[in-house]
Amino acid sequence: MGSITPHQRKHKVTVVGSGNWGCAIAKIVAENAASYPDLFEEKVEMWVFEENVEIGKDSPHYNPSNTGPQKLTDVINTYHENVKYLQGVQLPPNLHANPSLEESVKDSTILIFNLPHQFILRTCESIKGKILPYARGISCIKGVDVDENGAHLFSETIGRVLGIYCGALSGANIANEVAREKWSETTIAYAPPSPGLQSPLDAGVSFAFPDKLGRALPSEYPPVDHTVLKTLFHRPYFHVRVVNDVAGVSISGALKNIVAIAAGWVEGMGWGDNAKAAVMRVGLLEMSRFGDKFFGATIDQRTFTEESAGVADLITSCSGGRNFRCAKYSIERNQSIEEVEKTELNGQSLQGTLTAVEVNNFLKKQGMEEDFPLFTAVYRIMTGSMKVADIPAYIER
Amino acid sequence: MGSITPHQRKHKVTVVGSGNWGCAIAKIVAENAASYPDLFEEKVEMWVFEENVEIGKDSPHYNPSNTGPQKLTDVINTYHENVKYLQGVQLPPNLHANPSLEESVKDSTILIFNLPHQFILRTCESIKGKILPYARGISCIKGVDVDENGAHLFSETIGRVLGIYCGALSGANIANEVAREKWSETTIAYAPPSPGLQSPLDAGVSFAFPDKLGRALPSEYPPVDHTVLKTLFHRPYFHVRVVNDVAGVSISGALKNIVAIAAGWVEGMGWGDNAKAAVMRVGLLEMSRFGDKFFGATIDQRTFTEESAGVADLITSCSGGRNFRCAKYSIERNQSIEEVEKTELNGQSLQGTLTAVEVNNFLKKQGMEEDFPLFTAVYRIMTGSMKVADIPAYIER
Structure with a gap:
């Protein structure tokens, strides 16, 4: 990424969610965070809903002297494998499973949401005010909420509750195939309003959208633009195209x-x-x-x-x-x-x-x-x- | 088709070709010719490349007292089945198999071409000057001829050799499924130049295209327009959309x-x-x-x-x-x-x-x-x- 001038600060990336699709995406962004140290902090956080798991005899991580239940985060951080939701897939060592939602999102500039849609609202509400006000979101949650009055994009719900701008990632991506590095493509939609459009509420630091507000990213960070998002998500086995159309993608x-x-x-x-x-x-x-x-x-x-x-x-x-x-x-x-x-x-x-x-x-x-x-x-x-x-x-x- | 005023003459329809896709299309147009007697002559001709066939024991048409080779056209006209290329499909009784190419196309106003592409040129050359000069063609031959200089549409080749306007039919149509009346859709592309654009060669009766000529259809016939083509090809199991884009379809x-x-x-x-x-x-x-x-x-x-x-x-x-x-x-x-x-x-x-x-x-x-x-x-x-x-x-x- 030679065209990007060095910045004083790097992006801290957090993946909120750790199912099979969450882990597949976390694997990708952790691989890229390690590959582009000028842009990203090496350690990527992944919020894991803590639960106890038992490692079966057929697992290479089976230990006859420790057959009781173990915490899923400990298992992930020790063996770099989500033995419950993505068995057999090696996760990068710089991906850190964190049972605390609040800790995992703290100080992160890029928040990737990847959890079942019924948990979005309560998850966002529990971290409201506890994230960087200028963080940017990417929703990997497919679909929209449709009611009698219209369709609401999940990315909009996230953005509205947290007061940040949130884009969307969607594509022909069966999670288990992506996790096993079978080649696929995806689309990221991301179009924060131009900094020229200032909010009357907070002129100078935030943007006005139709129904969402987001603060400008401090200039010490590399801008979160299409190039940076492609750098974060694109892999030889996962080809990314970045577009502006969040609604169409959702x-x-x-x-x-x-x-x-x-x-x-x-x-x-x-x-x-x-x-x-x-x-x-x-x-x-x-x-x-x-x-x-x-x-x-x-x-x-x-x-x-x-x-x-x-x-x-x-x-x-x-x-x-x-x-x-x-x-x-x-x-x-x-x-x-x-x-x-x-x-x-x-x-x-x-x-x-x-x-x-x-x-x-x-x-x-x-x-x-x-x-x-x-x-x-x-x-x-x-x-x-x-x-x-x-x-x-x-x-x- | 209530909006079409009665005309003095009806369209005679011929299908040139009788493989499985030729017979499937011939079945469709013969069914519609019988259903719309105001527009079409009931009898539909199908040119069949004559060959001898033997009817096997597993056929319902097997006759122990006549086991020798029979002419394919006789078999089709007797049993209404193309036992060689579309076994088990009942063809309409008003579809007439004709071994003479010249006779089958004589006096036809609508010529449907449906034969392997390598036979197009020589088939057209052998009927050149022996068809109605104002006939219209529909090519059911998929694809185009591409050489170093560009892509040539088969419909253009037919049109050029015969001096008629020729459109194209193409779609998600596996012949055996269409013949068995499994529901599918197709696209017909048909856009003869407007009668206003007269050829300098033959002002008053013919049209100038970039590289093809076609004479105006006499007014005793119903015009061959999108409505008439849809009437000829559309069936409950074969849904037709008619568009103008012959090149795109081809x-x-x-x-x-x-x-x-x-x-x-x-x-x-x-x-x-x-x-x-x-x-x-x-x-x-x-x-x-x-x-x-x-x-x-x-x-x-x-x-x-x-x-x-x-x-x-x-x-x-x-x-x-x-x-x-x-x-x-x-x-x-x-x-x-x-x-x-x-x-x-x-x-x-x-x-x-x-x-x-x-x-x-x-x-x-x-x-x-x-x-x-x-x-x-x-x-x-x-x-x-x-x-x-x-x-x-x-x-x-």
């Missing part, structure tokens, strides 16, 4: 799950590859239309058609993602998708069915169900007022 | 085969769904860039991202098409793709490898190999100067 990550359900049904029906591709084509169009209608001012249509977070993630999700699989099984086993969910997902819940309901409530309120026939068909099939066999005729325009 | 059909080879290699390497989606994303971008650079004036970028002929056909081809499969096997069996082609395709040849060579020759001459890294990588891997493992680093931009 809604792609949510809406593709609805399409994956339809694709799973079509596959379950045995209708063949032509039909599956047709459903995916219509789904991509509706994703792009949704962005255009409800985020028109800020959205970049190329996010859907050109970026990993758009068309590529759609393709991956319709190839074997969990929404696709549960929908497929629901046809093959003649069960409702909720029944399949119960038997297949070990208590976890499907994102696609939830999003389909939320999106339908919103579209209904707008009087726009007919403009999104595939999304509407998925909702109606789930709720029993339409059949999978009706899809072709219903989406025919 | 080059999509060619270039997606190069992408399918790359996707097959990635699958063969076991790199997972993320990596396959990444290659498809980059391939779609390069298809669209190719259109933009070399057909910029006429191309509609939405063809690539919104139509069945674009993104949907790419998805189908990268799911299980023959280019994809042969590339995948070439890795799994550690053979060259040519060796796999020989053992897998029964003497037929892969379109993708041929197109990859043609496109590379053209790009090389333009000095633009680096602008199309995926297309270039496929060529170089085929010719041994690059390895599949080099793809991620090479296409990283």
Whole structure:
């Protein structure tokens, strides 16, 4: 990164979350923090929700003289492996598992959020006021919160609660493949408002956004721009493109799950590859239309058609993602998708069915169900007022 | 089709070609010709390259007292089944198999070309001057002819040789699935120049195109417009969208085969769904860039991202098409793709490898190999100067 002039201070990076996707991302940023010592502090913090684990006999870390439960953070910091959520993957030694949320985010300039979406709000509220006021966030949480009034980006929720600017990372990234360094691509969306746009509340140090505020980063730090983010996330096996369209990246990550359900049904029906591709084509169009209608001012249509977070993630999700699989099984086993969910997902819940309901409530309120026939068909099939066999005729325009 | 006023004459429709895709399309148009007697003559001609066939014991048409070779046209006209190329599919009784090319096209106003591309030129030359001068063509032949000087659309070749306007049909259409009425979509591209643009050669009755001429259809016929074409091709199981972008539809059909080879290699390497989606994303971008650079004036970028002929056909081809499969096997069996082609395709040849060579020759001459890294990588891997493992680093931009 020869073009970056040296700065007095380096970025401290923290990953909030340590599931399989959290650890995969933490592994990447810790590798890069070690590779670019001019930009980043070597030690990367990862907040781990503490729990006791037992190391099984099949683990190389098994110790017959210590078979009792151990703290997960101790295990990670000793063996550099998350034996519970990402078994068999070596984590970098400069990644430090920290059971204290507050300590792990203290003094960090770059906060990466990577935890199940239902924990975002309470996690952010518990560190509110305890982070650097000029920190920047990146949300790796896929999707959006949709209610009757509209779609709320998780990155916006994080930014609003913490009073910082937060971008988003999303792409065709199955966590276990990324963790095992199988090549993939991702999209980071990041567009903090220009420093010229000062907040009337705090002129000189903060920025005004439509609904979020963030303070200017002190000049002792390298600016957190597209180049620095690419440096932090890009690896030979994880190719990053950085764009400005946070909304497009986030809604792609949510809406593709609805399409994956339809694709799973079509596959379950045995209708063949032509039909599956047709459903995916219509789904991509509706994703792009949704962005255009409800985020028109800020959205970049190329996010859907050109970026990993758009068309590529759609393709991956319709190839074997969990929404696709549960929908497929629901046809093959003649069960409702909720029944399949119960038997297949070990208590976890499907994102696609939830999003389909939320999106339908919103579209209904707008009087726009007919403009999104595939999304509407998925909702109606789930709720029993339409059949999978009706899809072709219903989406025919 | 209530909005169409009755005309004195009806369209006579001929399908030139009778392989599995030829018969699938002939079945569709014959079904619609029978359904719309105001627009089309009921009898649809299909030119069949005559050959002798024997009806096997497993066929419902097997007759122990007549086990010798029979003419394929007689078999089709008697049993309404192409026992050789589309076994088990019932063809409409109003579809007439004709062994005489000249007779089959005589007096037809709509000529549908559906035969292997290597036969196009000589087939067209043999009926030159023997068709109605105001006939319209639709080419169902996927792809384009690329040489060092540029890409030539098959529809243009047909149009130029016959002196008629010719559009194109392409989509995510595996022939055997369409023939069995599994739901799919397709794209028809059709944009004859407006009658206002008269040819200086023949003012008043013909049109000037950049490089093709076509005479105006006499007003006794219903105009051959998007509505009539949709009426002729659209079925409940075969959804048609009609667009103007002939070049985009045609080059999509060619270039997606190069992408399918790359996707097959990635699958063969076991790199997972993320990596396959990444290659498809980059391939779609390069298809669209190719259109933009070399057909910029006429191309509609939405063809690539919104139509069945674009993104949907790419998805189908990268799911299980023959280019994809042969590339995948070439890795799994550690053979060259040519060796796999020989053992897998029964003497037929892969379109993708041929197109990859043609496109590379053209790009090389333009000095633009680096602008199309995926297309270039496929060529170089085929010719041994690059390895599949080099793809991620090479296409990283």
